[in-house]
Amino acid sequence: xxxxxxxxxxxxxxxxxxxxxxxxxxxxxxxxxxxxxxxxxxxxxxxxxxxxxxxxxxxxxxxxxxxxxxxxxxxxxxxxxxxxxxxxxxxxxxxxxxxxxxxxxxxxxxxxxxxxxxxxxxxxxxxxxxxxxxxxxxxxxxxxxxxxxxxxxxxxxxxxxxxxxxxxxxxxxxxxxxxxxxxxxxxxxxxx
Amino acid sequence: xxxxxxxxxxxxxxxxxxxxxxxxxxxxxxxxxxxxxxxxxxxxxxxxxxxxxxxxxxxxxxxxxxxxxxxxxxxxxxxxxxxxxxxxxxxxxxxxxxxxxxxxxxxxxxxxxxxxxxxxxxxxxxxxxxxxxxxxxxxxxxxxxxxxxxxxxxxxxxxxxxxxxxxxxxxxxxxxxxxxxxxxxxxxxxxxxxxxxxxxxxxxxxxxxxxxxxxxxxxxxxxxxxxxxxxxxxxxxxxxxxxxxxxxxxxxxxxxxxxxxxxxxxxxxxxxxxxxxxxxxxxxxxxxxxxxxxxxxxxxxxxxxxxxxxxxxxxxxxxxxxxxxxxxxxxxxxxx
Numbered sequence: 001x002x003x004x005x006x007x008x009x010x011x012x013x014x015x016x017x018x019x020x021x022x023x024x025x026x027x028x029x030x031x032x033x034x035x036x037x038x039x040x041x042x043x044x045x046x047x048x049x050x051x052x053x054x055x056x057x058x059x060x061x062x063x064x065x066x067x068x069x070x071x072x073x074x075x076x077x078x079x080x081x082x083x084x085x086x087x088x089x090x091x092x093x094x095x096x097x098x099x100x101x102x103x104x105x106x107x108x109x110x111x112x113x114x115x116x117x118x119x120x121x122x123x124x125x126x127x128x129x130x131x132x133x134x135x136x137x138x139x140x141x142x143x144x145x146x147x148x149x150x151x152x153x154x155x156x157x158x159x160x161x162x163x164x165x166x167x168x169x170x171x172x173x174x175x176x177x178x179x180x181x182x183x184x185x186x187x188x189x190x191x192x
Numbered sequence: 193x194x195x196x197x198x199x200x201x202x203x204x205x206x207x208x209x210x211x212x213x214x215x216x217x218x219x220x221x222x223x224x225x226x227x228x229x230x231x232x233x234x235x236x237x238x239x240x241x242x243x244x245x246x247x248x249x250x251x252x253x254x255x256x257x258x259x260x261x262x263x264x265x266x267x268x269x270x271x272x273x274x275x276x277x278x279x280x281x282x283x284x285x286x287x288x289x290x291x292x293x294x295x296x297x298x299x300x301x302x303x304x305x306x307x308x309x310x311x312x313x314x315x316x317x318x319x320x321x322x323x324x325x326x327x328x329x330x331x332x333x334x335x336x337x338x339x340x341x342x343x344x345x346x347x348x349x350x351x352x353x354x355x356x357x358x359x360x361x362x363x364x365x366x367x368x369x370x371x372x373x374x375x376x377x378x379x380x381x382x383x384x385x386x387x388x389x390x391x392x393x394x395x396x397x398x399x400x401x402x403x404x405x406x407x408x409x410x411x412x413x414x415x416x417x418x419x420x421x422x423x424x425x426x427x428x429x430x431x432x433x434x435x436x437x438x439x440x441x442x443x444x445x446x447x448x449x450x451x452x453x454x455x456x457x458x459x460x461x462x463x464x465x466x467x468x469x470x471x472x473x474x475x476x477x478x479x480x481x482x483x484x485x486x487x488x489x490x491x492x493x494x495x496x497x498x499x500x501x502x503x504x505x506x507x508x509x510x511x512x513x514x515x516x517x518x519x520x521x522x523x524x525x526x527x528x
Contacts, residue, residue, distance in 0.1 A: 060209070064205055064209075065205075068201045068202075068205065069198070070198075070201065070202055070205060073202060073205065073206065076206065077205075077206065077209055080206075080209055080210065080213060081209075081213070084213035084214075084216065084217055087217055087220075088216065088217060088220050091217075091220050091221060091224040092220075092224055094224070094226050095224040095225075095226055098226075165317075166317055166319050166322065167317075
């Protein structure tokens, strides 16, 4: 059982990395990877929301939706859960770490529509995970996102001082970097 | 019946979920309430919202916070019109710092079309910074506008176009003096100047006269003629380069007519000629207003009811009397 949880965790982080393998949640991946410190904040916020959302959506799915045969309300109720959680996180961050709130800017409310968060909730259901497995998968997914964002921010901070051809500066070089990172992460597929 | 149950359970479930989360959020909003100064919100709504960065703060929201919390003057925003500034100062209960002169970006270079002053044919990346790295740009004059339009690309308001002679043209109406082009120019020849002023020294070369002549036909050679002709002490010569003190300049055009290099220009008047004032004597009522306004003692007749006359030798054609004359009987005529 514990080995299973471990492999779910590792798979969620590396092999099925939400950003670099499943291409989910690209908006904050590109938007908040300018600086390492805001990337860390964003990654932690997304991880937190993902784990909470994973647990709450699992509970809703198995305690309410499945018994009442209301699975068709999945997307609707999951989005409701995620939106509420994000609002909650936003309030907490705004109160406790105003500088992080400033740095995250518009990307914090955008976690609401981050498909990685909805993706993790739906995947938990589709794969038939239990509560603990869901939580572990969500944590792994969140850490995977965090990891990808951190790598990207680290590279982009170096790109700032690198001599990039004018035509490539800004978005183009960022997309190329993201593509190379994704190819690198493909190597983890061999782990499975 | 089953359908009705399904509908009801769905409504009930979503309602309950919504209610529970709503309750949690409303509790959290009380618990984690952050008091934001409502004046900041007001300021944000009244600022232009273009986030051009012309004020030096991160976007309009940044300036709004600075205005309210740090007492930064409202006029820091270069884009705000006088009316919008008054509205904002009224809403915030702050004193309007008064109308600031609206600025406009101006390219301080006459450009020179002559291909003979080209140092080499530049075929690299179309970017002024890149071109400057290659032997300080493709022109013989090291201070000439590079002419590849980095400023045009930097303009967030679409106020610049690259015109003939590879010189940028600035649309005065669209320019908000945000200063982006000033920073983009590697030769630092774009300056923000008073929007109302039309007389400019279109050169930025501090080289000595003979050196300027070698590389340009229309550059300032520091000959001092403009300084001598100016009756308002509005011309300063520093580093072999004439500069206009815009606070003193009345745009009479005396220096424009005098400049042997045609470096000083009057905007919108390509072949400017020296002018002198003429009084239509039958219409003159001798009100002495022109006599009083003239800085050059070029108007005869200081006693009321006596017809005025212009002393041609003293008149520089500044037009001050034309603007003042209540009978509109003074006109400026070009002289050869």
